[in-house]
Amino acid sequence: MSRVTVSRLRKMKQEGEKIVSLTAYDASFAWLIEDAGVEVILVGDSLGMVIQGRDSTIPVTLDDMVYHTRAVSHGTRESLLIADMPFASYGSSGQALASAARLMQEGGAQMVKLEVTGEMTEIVHFLAQRGVPVCAHLGLLPQTVHKLGGYKIQGRGEAGEALVRDARAMEAAGADLIVVELIPVEVAKRLSESVSIPVIGIGAGVDCDGQVLVLYDMLGITPGKRPRFSRDFLAEAGSVPAALRLYVESVKKGRFPGPEHRIA
Numbered sequence: 001m002s003r004v005t006v007s008r009l010r011k012m013k014q015e016g017e018k019i020v021s022l023t024a025y026d027a028s029f030a031w032l033i034e035d036a037g038v039e040v041i042l043v044g045d046s047l048g049m050v051i052q053g054r055d056s057t058i059p060v061t062l063d064d065m066v067y068h069t070r071a072v073s074h075g076t077r078e079s080l081l082i083a084d085m086p087f088a089s090y091g092s093s094g095q096a097l098a099s100a101a102r103l104m105q106e107g108g109a110q111m112v113k114l115e116v117t118g119e120m121t122e123i124v125h126f127l128a129q130r131g132v133p134v135c136a137h138l139g140l141l142p143q144t145v146h147k148l149g150g151y152k153i154q155g156r157g158e159a160g161e162a163l164v165r166d167a168r169a170m171e172a173a174g175a176d177l178i179v180v181e182l183i184p185v186e187v188a189k190r191l192s193e194s195v196s197i198p199v200i201g202i203g204a205g206v207d208c209d210g211q212v213l214v215l216y217d218m219l220g221i222t223p224g225k226r227p228r229f230s231r232d233f234l235a236e237a238g239s240v241p242a243a244l245r246l247y248v249e250s251v252k253k254g255r256f257p258g259p260e261h262r263i264a
Ligand SMILES: Nc1nc(=O)c2c([nH]1)NC[C@@H]1CN(c3ccc(C(=O)N[C@@H](CCC(=O)O)C(=O)O)cc3)CN21
Pocket: 045, 046, 049, 050, 057, 142, 151, 152, 153, 182, 214, 216, 217, 222, 226, 227, 228, 229, 263
C-alpha cells in the first residue's frame, strides 16, 4: 500500500469510515502502530510530558520535534505523518513557514499541526498557499495552559458556536484536517458536520470523523493520572500489538470512545 493522503482521508469522511490516529515518538512504536492499521501518526508535543517528564508541552523545542519526527519517519511507510509545531514556533507567517520546512525537510513530516484560534487564519492560509499541508488544532490548546489555568474543557455554551465558526474559517483558509480536543460531544458533532475536511477528536465524543490518543495513555504507561477520556487497551489486550489492534477495531466500529469516556 502507498502513503495515506489527504484525499484518502476526505474520502473516508465522505464514506463514513472512521479515521484512526495515535501519537508516536520513535521508530519502533511507529512501525508497530502502522502495522496495526493506523492511518495517521502524530508526533505530538505531548512528548514533553511523556518522554521528557515535564509538566507541560511548553518547554518542547523545534529541535526536539525535528529529532522525534525524523525517528518516527524512519519507522513508517504508509501512515500519514503529522508533526506538532511546538510553542512559539509559529508567531508569524514567516516563522511558521521556516518551522514547517524543518519538520518536513529534516523530519520527514507530511503535515504540520498548529494550535489555533479563529484569529490565526492568516498563518494557516500563508502555509497552505505555499504547499504546506496544515492540521488546525482547536478546542483545548495545551500550549496555552498557563493562560487557561489548567487542562479544562472548552467550547461550552456560546463558545461552542465560536468553535464551529473557527473550524469553518480554518477550512476556508486551506487547512486539510482538524483536531478537536476536550470539547462537548454535541459541539464536536456539529463541528464535524459543518466542514468537509476530516475532524479527528480527543476527548470530544464518538461523532468526529476519527479519533486520536496519546500512545502512552492507551497503553496505560503514563505516570500519574491519565485523562478520563482515555482507555487502557494494553490491560485489556495483553500485548502491545494486540492493544493497538483492539484500539483500531474499537475506533473503526464506533465502540471507542464510549459513554464512560465522556467529559461533557
Ligand atoms: N499523557 C498525555 N495525554 C494527553 O492527552 C495529553 C498530554 N499528555 N499532554 C498534552 C495534552 C494535555 N492534555 C490533557 C491533560 C489533562 C487533561 C485532564 O486532566 N482532563 C480532565 C478533565 C478536565 C475537565 O473536566 O475540564 C479529565 O479528567 O480527563 C486533559 C487533557 C491532552 N494532552
